[in-house]
Amino acid sequence: MFSKKASLTERLVALDEAAALGGARLSPAEHAALARVADAAGERRRLSGEHTVVGFFGATGSGKTSLFNAVVGEDLGRTAARRPTTSSPLAAVWDPVGSEELLDWLKVEDRRNRTGEFAPDAGPLILLDLPDFDSVEPVHREIATRLAGQVDVLVWVTDPEKYADSIIHDHFIRPHASHSAVTLAVLNKSDRLSETDRKVVGRSLEQLLKDDGLQKVSVITTSARTRFGIDELRSAIARIAAAHSAQTARIEADIATVTAPWAGQKGLKEVPSSAKEWMDDLLSDAAGSDRLADITAAAYRKRLGQKTGWLLTSWLLRLRPDPLKRLGLREEADKTGVHRSSMPTLDASSRAVANRGVRGYAAEVSAGLPDRWTSAVVDRTESIIDTLPEELDRAAARTELPAQPSRAWGVFTVVQWLALLAALVGVAWYLLAAFLPGVLYPLMDDIIPDVEGWPIPTLLILGGLLLGITLGMFTAVHGLAIGSAVKWRTRRALRREVSEISAETVEQPLLEIRGQYSQFLDAIRLAAGK
Template identity: 40%
Template sequence: MTLLARATDESGLSRRLSALDRVVELGADRLDPAVLATAGALSGKAAERLRLGAEHTVVALAGTTGSGKSSLFNALVGVDVAATGLRRPVTSTAQAAVWNPDGAAPLLDWLGVKRRHHLGDEGADALSGLVLLDLPDVDSVQVDHRLEVDRLVKLVDLLVWVVDPQKYADSALHDRYLQPLRTHADITVVAFNQIDRVPPARRDEVLADLRGLLEREGLGGVPVLPVSARTSDGLPALRTRLADAVAAHEASVRRLNADLRALADELGPTCGPSATPAVERADRAAVVGALTEASGADAVALAVARTHRSRTRAATGWPMTRWLARVRPSAATRLGLPGARLSPGEAEDELVRTALPGPSAVQQARVDTALRNLVDRTTAGLPQPWPSVLTRAATGRRDQLPDLLDRAVAGADLGLGRRPRWWGVVRLLQNVLALVAVAGVGWLLGLFLLDWFRLPEPPLPDVDVWEWRIPVPTGMLLGGVLVGLVLGFLSARLGALGARRQAAKARKRIRARVEQVATDAVLEPVSAELSARSELCAAISQLRGRR
């Protein structure tokens, strides 16, 4: 295992980089684009820096105008590489000094540093493997100089901020760099240059003032080293600090860990203190109920009941009058409901649309209210962007809901294609009674014709009914008609009971299909966003090194 791989594994960087990739993946369309771009850039930077290995440690000397960066750079290198002078700015572009430059070229190419000074194979030097950069002034009047500093500050492994007695509290340095990089204390050193210009009696006071300033900025643990590039005071201590960083081969890993902590701090408000909520059962029921009403389930149930009653009359009524039930189309047929024209056993087709009117303004308002209440209660206490994200998830298919609801109704099994078995029994009885009545009419008609032509009449049988003696043909006529009408009336009452059951079943089946629409179009997207929030916040927590 290489030094870099071991350091990466021991620090948990691999796990945190996996969490970073998860943040980038889940952050699409959820996180602020600028923050997401930062996360994506950090992911790319980490992959590239780890690929380049830990054989070289990149240290940058950065500071304000006149702090003596270039002089300190020359003192550490041992030769005058960087130009120094009173004319500002002296350093116009970054330059590098490389101890043992073997294999450092790809790293310098990635850094974009073209000015390079190789110190040869001075492998015995404790600084072997060090890449020391001299950066332009952070407060340079040249914009491109400041942009160069900003770019390299994000890439180097260790930052040495060079300050001087006159400008150690300069806001250009503290407000723009030190304070925003308070999460990078592990890879930060402050070199108090030109300490020889401070009277010995005041040195402790000035250094204490600088340390207090850093502590208030969250950098209390950052080492402050008093040095002098002119007299070499404190230079060995700074060299030792750099040598330790080079020998540990961990500066690049520490830098990436610090970047991840900084990103986690930036993303922290996205999660907030609240735990991820879930869709409550009451909110789910409210959404399903509003969509069921908007689907026209009540109108469908009423049409199913009316159709069942009319079909009962058509199937079981008195044959002489039941044809009237077939003259007008049924309520189900007028609404184009599934099963209204189907033959038994024929399948439903969701592609066929009904003739139901769309949701009314009141029904649509109730749907909107249910969706709004769902989002409000689910996002209570959650920071942005979650209220906006969940609103988009809940209402993203709002315009498609009328069509989806119509499909749900069109594909529902409303039971209109089924005929109760007792209809056939009653129908047979009614036909028999009708034949009896017709036979009675024919018999009586025959007797009338015999009497008309003065022909002898055959004997006429009769039956006793209570106290009356009724001729058989008359009894056949009256019995067939009266019993048929009574049977039709009873069948109609029984059909009304069946109609109520059929309507209840139809509404239940429509609600089940509408519930699936609600799940697919509203509830599942909301739940998916809540799940994404939970995963995203867990990944952000892992960026800080927490499991």
């Protein structure tokens, strides 16, 4: 199944989005390049789409202005003695209607309207003679550089002496290597060469252009003085203008150039879930999961003893402070997030464990990210680390602690009360028999009846006491056995809260940066037409 190719409008929107997503995560030069192409392309498309703008670029002494005049077909005064060098752009305009705003955008004030047409079917055309890009005047080079990024068609003019000059290749041609479709290369002043040397130098220049990245550009050999090759150059310009695609081709080439550093990048892999699990394990340890588990188990045993222990001694447990309340902890979870515990603050060792967990997870998140995006992850990580102690304390406060024995233990409480009641009945029986025997005589003939030789009051006292003590010992031993399960449940509950808080305070902020980079790459690929 083939996906529909994005339109130029969609690609420019994606480029603008990439510039916004990149923001401070790109170098100033990279961000400026993306924004410049997006803005310039949008502005160029808004202006006259009928006119094709052709710029003549060249070094001092290349004969660029003379060549320009020869192509125009008239000396426009740019080679006069009073003006030996090109100091400002000059426009030769065919069919000037609608060109004013375009030339204003190009900042070209010197405009010469031409009559007739440049060539059959060429359509509205603007030829620009530009300042020498190697001029000693910085402003001349700035103008040439700016317009090299704005014109639809680039005509590089050189001569046999300077065709291999590094300035034109390193600073002008190579940065526009993706613009083959809208580039013409001219070797001017060919009249100074023999026919054999002309071919040799032409082939040499073609090889240099290929080395620069211009794979589809052939060299047009000209001489402004003898008019050799002028018709060929005019025909090449006319063919490009007649196709009415130079503007689009230029914009597409600009997009290809600025997106090239990232367009071939592979998408990021998912951060392994094991990285989050490993971090949560360390954060749980740092939050004091073992200590909290011991405290919860101790609180469970205390409350179980209070609830099911021997009633004659279990009340003493109430005099001991509750392990949880002493640390400001509660069985119920603090879902509001405002409660804080009195757990000891993280010591240096616990901080180191927590920091190692967060930084280790951040390293996984940073995998595959460029340096500036990695730095953003590191910066965010350090700010997260500063709040870790408070967040881990919040996790402890939010944890629902299993310190309260279940209601099923209430059966033992009832039995303990019944056992105590039985013992008290036995004691009361003996007291009544001893001090108020007359009260019992009407009720029974034998004041102290027995069973198998054992007085019933004695059986009630011994049975009640032994049952209460036995039940108390049973639940105490059982409480110790259950304590290990309470510890496990406490660790699991704390880790669950730590996992939720780490997802909120660590995972989400760091993955947001990684996600922004993925969105940036997606926008870049869409802009690049991939």
